[in-house]
Amino acid sequence: MNGFVTLCMxxxxxxxxxxxxxxxxxxxxxxxxxxxxxxxxYLMGNKPRRLVSTTLLREWVADAQExxxxxxxxxxxHVGDLAECLAALWPQGDTAMDPMSLKQVVETELLPLAxxxxxxxxxxxxxxxxxxxxxxxxxxxxxxTGGFRMGVGRSLSARALAELAELxxxxxxxxxxxxxxxxxxxYRRLFAEETEQDSLARPxxxxxxxxxxxxxxxxxxxxxxxxEWKWDGIRAQLLWRGGQFHLWSRGExxxxxxxxxxxxxxxxxxxxxxxxxxxxxxxxxxxxSFQELSRRVNRQKPGKKILRDIPVLFxxxxxxxxxxEDLRALPLRERRQRLLPILGRLGGDRFRISETxxxxxxxxLAELRSHSREQRVEGLMLKRLDSPYGSGRRGDSWWKWxxxxxxxxxxxxxxxxxxxxxxxxxxxxTFGLWKExxxxxxxxxxxxxxxxxxxxxxxxxRKHTVERFGPVRQVEPHLVxxxxxxxxxxSKRHKSGVAVRFPRIIRIRHDKSxxxxxxxEELLNRVT
Amino acid sequence: MQFxxxxxxRAGGLYSPAADAWIDSRRPVERALITHAHGDHLGYxxxxxxxxxxxxxxxxxxxxxxxxxxxxxxxxxxxxxEAWISFHPAGHILGSAQIRIEVDGQVAVVSGDYKRGRDGVxxxxxxxxxxxxxxxxxxxxxxxxWPDPRKEGERLRAWWxxxxxQGACSVLLAYALGKAQRVLPLLEGVxxxxxxxxxxxxxxxxxxxxGVQLPPTERATAERIKxxxxxxxxxxxxxxxxxxWLRKLRPCRLAMxxxxxxxxxxxxxxxxxxxxxxxxxxxxxxxxxxxxDSGCSELWCTHGFAGPVARYFxxxxxxxxxxxxxxxxxxxx
Numbered sequence: 031m032n033g034f035v036t037l038c039m040x041x042x043x044x045x046x047x048x049x050x051x052x053x054x055x056x057x058x059x060x061x062x063x064x065x066x067x068x069x070x071x072y073l074m075g076n077k078p079r080r081l082v083s084t085t086l087l088r089e090w091v092a093d094a095q096e097x098x099x100x101x102x103x104x105x106x107x108h109v110g111d112l113a114e115c116l117a118a119l120w121p122q123g124d125t126a127m128d129p130m131s132l133k134q135v136v137e138t139e140l141l142p143l144a145x146x147x148x149x150x151x152x153x154x155x156x157x158x159x160x161x162x163x164x165x166x167x168x169x170x171x172x173x174x175t176g177g178f179r180m181g182v183g184r185s186l187s188a189r190a191l192a193e194l195a196e197l198x199x200x201x202x203x204x205x206x207x208x209x210x211x212x213x214x215x216x217y218r219r220l221f222a223e224e225t226e227q228d229s230l231a232r233p234x235x236x237x238x239x240x241x242x243x244x245x246x247x248x249x250x251x252x253x254x255x256x257x258e259w260k261w262d263g264i265r266a267q268l269l270w271r272g273g274q275f276h277l278w279s280r281g282e283x284x285x286x287x288x289x290x291x292x293x294x295x296x297x298x299x300x301x302x303x304x305x306x307x308x309x310x311x312x313x314x315x316x317x318x319s320f321q322e323l324s325r326r327v328n329r330q331k332p333g334k335k336i337l338r339d340i341p342v343l344f345x346x347x348x349x350x351x352x353x354x355e356d357l358r359a360l361p362l363r364e365r366r367q368r369l370l371p372i373l374g375r376l377g378g379d380r381f382r383i384s385e386t387x388x389x390x391x392x393x394x395l396a397e398l399r400s401h402s403r404e405q406r407v408e409g410l411m412l413k414r415l416d417s418p419y420g421s422g423r424r425g426d427s428w429w430k431w432x433x434x435x436x437x438x439x440x441x442x443x444x445x446x447x448x449x450x451x452x453x454x455x456x457x458x459x460t461f462g463l464w465k466e467x468x469x470x471x472x473x474x475x476x477x478x479x480x481x482x483x484x485x486x487x488x489x490x491x492r493k494h495t496v497e498r499f500g501p502v503r504q505v506e507p508h509l510v511x512x513x514x515x516x517x518x519x520x521s522k523r524h525k526s527g528v529a530v531r532f533p534r535i536i537r538i539r540h541d542k543s544x545x546x547x548x549x550x551e552e553l554l555n556r557v558t
Numbered sequence: 559m560q561f562x563x564x565x566x567x568r569a570g571g572l573y574s575p576a577a578d579a580w581i582d583s584r585r586p587v588e589r590a591l592i593t594h595a596h597g598d599h600l601g602y603x604x605x606x607x608x609x610x611x612x613x614x615x616x617x618x619x620x621x622x623x624x625x626x627x628x629x630x631x632x633x634x635x636x637x638x639x640e641a642w643i644s645f646h647p648a649g650h651i652l653g654s655a656q657i658r659i660e661v662d663g664q665v666a667v668v669s670g671d672y673k674r675g676r677d678g679v680x681x682x683x684x685x686x687x688x689x690x691x692x693x694x695x696x697x698x699x700x701x702x703x704w705p706d707p708r709k710e711g712e713r714l715r716a717w718w719x720x721x722x723x724q725g726a727c728s729v730l731l732a733y734a735l736g737k738a739q740r741v742l743p744l745l746e747g748v749x750x751x752x753x754x755x756x757x758x759x760x761x762x763x764x765x766x767x768x769g770v771q772l773p774p775t776e777r778a779t780a781e782r783i784k785x786x787x788x789x790x791x792x793x794x795x796x797x798x799x800x801x802x803w804l805r806k807l808r809p810c811r812l813a814m815x816x817x818x819x820x821x822x823x824x825x826x827x828x829x830x831x832x833x834x835x836x837x838x839x840x841x842x843x844x845x846x847x848x849x850x851d852s853g854c855s856e857l858w859c860t861h862g863f864a865g866p867v868a869r870y871f872x873x874x875x876x877x878x879x880x881x882x883x884x885x886x887x888x889x890x891x
Contacts, residue, residue, distance in 0.1 A: 045826075098870070100869075108701070122703055449823070
């Protein structure tokens, strides 16, 4: 496991993508195929079925170190990572690195745990822990508990392997799709030469819009721009090539299997078509909430009921390939002209073109934008009519002109310690609003504060804790913050009666008292 | 919280009624007893202050001439009011002391900050038996178990050498007094200049004045930096991170020497390139050992994880309490 431990320590020590890539390449170049296969499997975030309950792990470590369980919990809360915490608490031996390879560790120590009873598991683990040094123990625990994040995901692993195999990154991405089987043969297959299958499934890099950071008038004459609604779904590319359907999300994940209805209707497309668009849960007239769409996306193989309850629609923005020809260099105006007849011929109601909004002036567009919420969209998209389809978030030809977020003043009610970089700091907050004279929790928010402010709030929380429920602290309702969020919906699942999207902290309002915080009833009136 | 006439926890800090003196008071007081010369223990503008003889030159540097300062040799008891006071090595930094207060055969010991491991620079910790022990608990969780400082020293030298090979300057962040001097012996054996930030440099001389053997150092003045710092080791306080001063040292690698570096999340959050686990505080096993060695029947906990430590010892049958409700963690060493 030596090489793998060294790799992980290197990955952990740097924040530079470049250095991480180098470390990955070094490792994959020299590792045995069988070890590399397992390393890749874990780096991509996979883990075998849970082998031991984490509750038991804590109890065993507490017992062995003669520590009360609450102190183990307290330490976990501070360290912010269970694998690391348990590795640190195990009696320290000054051992050299264990000679076992990663493959041996996983296949002869880890996986057989599944067949052991509790007592055997405990004995085996104790013996392994004692043989390892602290770093090895930490990594071994990571292999058991999962959540193996080293600042490397599938995408970076794929890049490293692609460079070693001298293949394009999307080809490697494609080969790593689905269930990667962690054995030497599968690993070697990743390095095979590019096949026709690889090229059929390969998407184009997505072209992304930047947030509009100026007055739209500064973009020039409105006639030079195409305006559309900014739909709030999942950006995706749909490929129909050689009788195969592929659907790629913007995260470069293949999600075609989850949307069988789109596959069916894609068969009506001419061969060699690539569409750029937005996946939306659609109730026939308008998009359903993003939460509904999430439910769909989270199902790898959706059943009949969910297919019926949450139908999806592919809102088409752009045509990237027609008849197998790459159209990205054409102006948007022309791509759109060629898109219309293709969609026109398509039956069913699973595809829809994202309509362009007609306006004579920026003021008219601004007026349209002000109705975004009623349309259940996030605002407007502005695209230059003569723009080619670029890649990444580059250039000045595509802009998102989002509607201003909702804002409320809310009161900090609960806090929990963060994980990873925020370990040991209270950074996960629950905020409340007034309802009938009572502060009700209504949103959780984690982001928006600077490091300095995080420390300030952390100190506040420690000084004003009223009660502790395990890792959660209830604080005196005193600190007011301004929150922004996007979607706002009535919800029966939440005690407050509302569900919000993307809540984040705008600023701390030292100038406001809790009594001045907002009321849920008032907020509900804003739900359209 | 009170222990007879020996010691009392008051709103303003620790006070000994028998001696009519405050211990490590941050507010100006008539009579101050000082464990060591770090700012949060030293206070300012006291009328009179007592500390160990070895601490006195360091404390004088920070307190200025207005405070009437008495340096007392380690182990030498003197009378103050109804109490006998003496200072005993705490092993934290040069001159750091535990303060022993005795009244009618009863003994209180205030540890200040302390560590058990020897660093070759500060006077080694001495066990002082007592009835009530006031212990720091900065790192009072069982995940804190210090590695052998010699091994961290090896890592530190290897890091310096590897930066030299890449033509980069090594910047080691360390508290200006104590840590900055304590790391110096660990750097011996690598060819290359050691530059001290202006805040740490004067203390190097004060250490040498007391006979502490340290490798040669230079002051990191603007002119010296202009001459080129590739391959050099620069020791600077953590506050230089993200300042223009640090940018002048580029290309450089940044590392922190602190016990906090033992936790991965903290290391990552702080954004250093590397971390060396070098602490001047007790770790968990040392804390347990020291409480046991002291033979105390009552334990007052302060700093860091006072709550969990007090609860742990209460469950072990000791009368243990938290000294101050103020629970600021992650304070820098």
